[in-house]
Amino acid sequence: MTKLGRQIEIGPTDNTSNERTPRNRLHLIPDAARASFVPWAPRIQGLDPAEADLTRLAPGRPRAEGDPIKVTGKVMDEFGRPIRNSIIEIWNANKFGRYSHIEDHSGLQLDPNFLGLGRTVSNDQGEYEFWTIRPGAYLARPDINRWRPKHIHFSIRGGSSRLITQMYFDGDEHNDTDPMRILMGDNFHVNIGKEYETPDEDFDSGYQFDIVIGGKNPTFFENI
Amino acid sequence: MTHSNKKINRLIPTNEDTIGPYYPISFCDGDSIDMATTKNGIIFKPEGEQIKVNGCVRDINGNLANGVLLEFWQANAKGVYRTPDNINDPDIDPWFTGYGRYRTMDGNFTLKTIKPGRCGDRAPNITLTIFSDGIMRVVTQLFFENDPANDQDPLLQVVPEDLRERLMIKKTKENEYFIEIIMAGENETPFFDDLLS
Ligand SMILES: [Fe+3]
DSSP states (O other): OOOOOOOOOOOTTOHHHHHHSOOSOOEEOOHHHHGGGOOOBOOOTTOOGGGGBTTSSSTTSOOOSSOEEEEEEEEEETTOOBOOSOEEEEEOOOTTSOOOOTTOOSOOOOOTTOOOEEEEEOOTTSEEEEEEEOOOOEEEEGGGTEEEOSEEEEEEESBTOOEEEEEEETTOTTGGGOHHHHHHGGGGGGGEEEEEOOTTTTSSEEEEOOEEEOSSGGGTTTTO | OOOEETTTTEEOOOOOOOOOTTOOGGGGTTOOSBOSSOGGGOSOOOSSOEEEEEEEEEOTTSOBOTTOEEEEEEOOTTSOOOSGGGTTOTTOOTTOOOEEEEEOSSSEEEEEEEOOOOBTTBOSEEEEEEEOTTSOOEEEEEEETTOGGGGGOHHHHHSOHHHHGGGEEEEEETTEEEEEEEOSSTTOOOOEETTTO
């Protein structure tokens, strides 16, 4: 049987997904062209460590509303090898389910102390850590009463790795009806942050979210 | 939280997800869709033909795809990619990274760059990754119309002949080009699978 490229599925009941999902199967890349598909993003100069703390606008400023949480994890390839120096960007809605993004027209409550976006770089073991506020679920499509469960958006880039994903929360009442969750099928569990206690720290709880980047993308520059 | 896939003894990859409508615009601050100019007012410029590629991204209805995030990646004028593997290559251009990123508000873009060189049997090309609300990441490679190297390019060979046209950047005037990316439907741009390949 000849191997075929993936057929991307249209996310259920989502207009944008219908309008923008390629209908044709993806073409497989021949070996001779494979390496050219792996960009090497230049380093971001002077990344401020405070950018990993989303619970305040800046050190010393008041804390945002809601439950402060810690999100930790390791970025690795399918063989468990750490992916170092990758730029990890996260963004999430505030306690009320509102993004500070200028195009979020939901009208939900803003929190002047919560920007909801941050960046960090994975260390030599591939590990990262963020502090944020547990996001609220939000009504993404009022016309069809469709909610997005609580989630944190992740983008990983730098080096040769590239992944856009979301971390979900176990037991959210909207998980089962979420179109993105439905597309993940039996593999949804890998996108759930595993909750752990943080008894001596000023967090409501911690979440371990390990990220495995599949395919050949993370392994082209193994010496790095 | 390591989930091993017993059959092939590998970890299960984290699922790709859409970027959603609210990717923070400020994350792109400091990124550039102008690879042809050196930052910080330095007089040096990358080697090669300075070009402008005007383009747009459209959806299944022919409407501009607003809010998409575009990532460009290409070799320098001598056909060398700036990767860690090539760090000691004498043909690396110190003034050219080959990496650019741009979030387009309305679906149009103008990439300023230099014309990439030929790399072995690879015809000059620009890799484009598109991130958008509603889809996972999609990846393609764009070529220059009428380039003699196109006939031998191993990637173009796997694209059915009648579809190759859709990957061609067309010259509109001296140093200026145009490409239309169609994400879905009739005249859909061919996309590639960089996870299974
Ligand atoms: Fe979201």
